[in-house]
Amino acid sequence: MFEQPFLIKASARVFRHHFALLLLFVTCANGRASLSSDEEVLVKGLGFDPVAMNSVKALGSSLERLMGRSVDFQRVPAAGVVLLTKPNEGHTVLIAVRRVLAGSSYSAYLNEQAFGHGPDRVAIMKTSDPYAYLAVVRTDGVNYDIDHAQVIARYRELTKRYGLLLVGAGQDWLEAKFSRQPEDWKVFAKEVYAFCPDIVDQGTGTVEALAHEMRRTNTLYLWWD
Incomplete structure (x- = not known):
């Protein structure tokens, strides 16, 4: 488990944060990543809009099934997907995903931060209730x-x-x-x-x-x- 000191939440990376966000939107404007066959099966099986999820994927690298926890602490599949991002870009990508999904029936939350040791993850669920997401990750x-x-x-x-x-x-x-x-x-x-x-x-x-x-x-x- 990675240490998560509070100070990392908002350091002096304001310029880097906004510049990365700008690059994300430039990337989206110039071309969108297509869903893989496995991703198409995943989003359609969840009843998610493939067009919306295609726009979401353009902000990261790939989509996977959201995993939650049961009452006995077991990992279980949940009704959502996670977008994998580059290391340390979870917060920036979350802002971009929320803008892409604004006005829709979907919501997005930061699901995992690897603090530079791997991709961060952003969860997307078809709900406007944050407590529904909290019930998944427990x-x-x-x-x-x-x-x-x-x-x-x-x-x-x-x-x-x-x-x-x-x-x-x-x-x-x-x-x-x-x-x-x-x-x-x-x-x-x-x-x-x-x-x-x-x-x-x-x-x-x-x-x-x-x-x-x-x-x-x-x-x-x-x-x-």
Whole structure:
């Protein structure tokens, strides 16, 4: 498992991020990658629009079946696909995919980050409900005796308070943006640390640094090693 320090969420790569996004759209404008025969079988079997998925594939390298987790922690096929991207391009490609799918019945979420050790993955599902995606990946913090139901309960509570917008999630992490920011970031950071100690102990180093990063990036990132 790769370490996921909070500071990696929003570093000084703003120019690189926007330049990469521009290149993605230039690529799409100049030509779209065709679905392979296996990809066509996959998307048609899921009832997905091949034209829409062809546009999605043009933003990455290939499409695979989205895999979720069962209640007994087994990997199981889910009703979605994942787009493989180049290393460290997951966030950039996610923005592009969401723009391509805007106004459709599909939604996209960051599914996996390899932090430069391999392709990142963006999940696409035919739903507008972020909780449907969370139910597929079943995020938990079992190392701290925090099960999936507890993660969802806390996420619902924080969404009610701050209007969280889900960016992505996996087995042991969750990322979201604030549409309403906390009044006191340090108080909120203490609350986050109590629920998710690794974000400080293996990430920012201090609660004060966590508060600063959340305010600076407008991002909530939870991760249990």
